[in-house]
Amino acid sequence: MRSRDLTAAKWRKSSYSNSTGGDCVEIADGFVAVVPVRDSKRPQGPVLTFAADGWASFVVAVKDGGLRD
Numbered sequence: 001m002r003s004r005d006l007t008a009a010k011w012r013k014s015s016y017s018n019s020t021g022g023d024c025v026e027i028a029d030g031f032v033a034v035v036p037v038r039d040s041k042r043p044q045g046p047v048l049t050f051a052a053d054g055w056a057s058f059v060v061a062v063k064d065g066g067l068r069d
Contacts, residue, residue, distance in 0.1 A: 004031065004034070004036070004049060006028065006036055006047060009028035009030075009031075009036060010028060010029065010030070011026040011027070011028050011038070011040070011043070012026060012027060012028075012029070013025070013026050013040055014026065014027065024039060024040035024041055025037060025038075025039065025040070026038050026039075026040045026043075027055075031049075033051065033052050034049045034050065034051060034052060035049065035050050035051075035052055035055040036048070036049050037049070037050060037055075
């Protein structure tokens with residue numbers, strides 16, 4: 001696995017994150033073929049990177065309610 005330079009990443013909070021400080025997921029746009037994801041409460045913490053097509057499938061499943069209990 002190759003390391004990515006994320007120092008210039010522009011992070012945005014998910015519209016599904018709540019406004020009380022919980023469930024805060026941020027993603028960075030503009031990377032070829034991958035989507036970096038982090039916890040906004042720990043911006044210096046680990047970053048997960050997902051293949052762009054896998055991330056797109058995940059977002060569709062969330063929007064469609066396919067990941068509910």
